[in-house]
Amino acid sequence: MLPEVTAVRYVTPLREGGSLPGIVEADNLGTYVVKFRGAGQGPKALVAEVVSGELARRLGLPVPELVVAQLDPVVARAEPDEEVQELIKASAGANLGMDYLPGSLGYDPVAHPVEAELASRVLVFDAYVENVDRSWRNPNLLVWHGDPWLIDHGATLYFHHNWARAANVVHRAYKWDDHVLKPYATAVPAAAADLVPRLTADLLDEVLTLVPDEWLAEFDFDSAGDARAAYRDHLLARAAAPAAWVPAP
Template identity: 50%
Template structure:
């Protein structure tokens, strides 16, 4: 696999198109100054910048591993943006999201992945299950697959519920080596029969250097919450050590996934 160090473009949001109300954090379709449409994730919503950090890390790790993820971009929201918005809830959201947000390229015409309609091959299913165990992503269930089919190809979206250790920072080092118990509810677990092969392949790709390059994408302004201890560099280092430790201890979540699958089938 050819490796290119990750880089994200920065766009300015020039038009709020429509809210996507199926999400609790009120993401929206918005237009950037490059004339493309994006699904905009707001720093002022729900879990705040931590959801954006999880989205950034999860999406770029998935991309590094060869899975399809819409392009991620940093999206700047001007203080004047949204003043004419009539909906007070949306107006508040825009006001608290001034500055740097995150957006995904909008896959126009994409449809939600339905496991009844589309069956994935064992290798792809195993790759996605392994990824979500690594990221502790609780949000890829039959109820909410967070996958789209676009031009007959599968795309992964919405990793904001990943890395839930960072909502408390408590015992992050212990959490890094724990099995991922929610894997039993993963929508693709029944097809994931190649987890051993994927584990070998993905652990070789996810070197310390490549993980560090992804973690270094996190902007300082997303790591300066006064309610948290530590400098941006120190908090960025926790993400790095959590992920590298989790890769080294992948056998723990691998065995749990295999055990859960054996019970399921």
């Protein structure tokens, strides 16, 4: 399982996020950016955050620590914003927390060039998980102590929004024309040669085990085990056909 913390204080909302995530203090004295299960995207966004975020970490990419943040609606009492109050009340139980990086900056592709190996690895990873949200308009990258960090993977794995058609899009090509790291990703073939063989059933099972059962059992399947098997089978099939989705420079 992911590390588990309990939220003790809601600090402030991050209104630039479409799901209205918030900064929360936890009982381990840590501070986290929390995505709430009661937000419009629902638990599928949290599943995508864990699967893609922890997969990226195991592939050597920089992702802030993820935790399961247990939330008691009582923390909403001190929040004056009614919209936030309702969101917290609708999100009792397990939510997704990401370690807050104090002092981090939003990524600027001009001010913060990324070396070719890392940029290429990020691009190949994004192509695999079909990340539609790493464009120059919305990079979902932070710069912390001079290094880039990958955040916000709730828009990945979008095949899971229509399981009836998921098998038909396993080999879907990745649209990367506006990927924020495209100018720096000049080593894509080498990155793919390294990453693709590591996308194994064992790795996917390890990552999928980290997703709380309650997020998986809320939709589409009779059990969390059935849901994990469906994700694993889809992602394994995609890994077996890299020619279909690895960007061709």
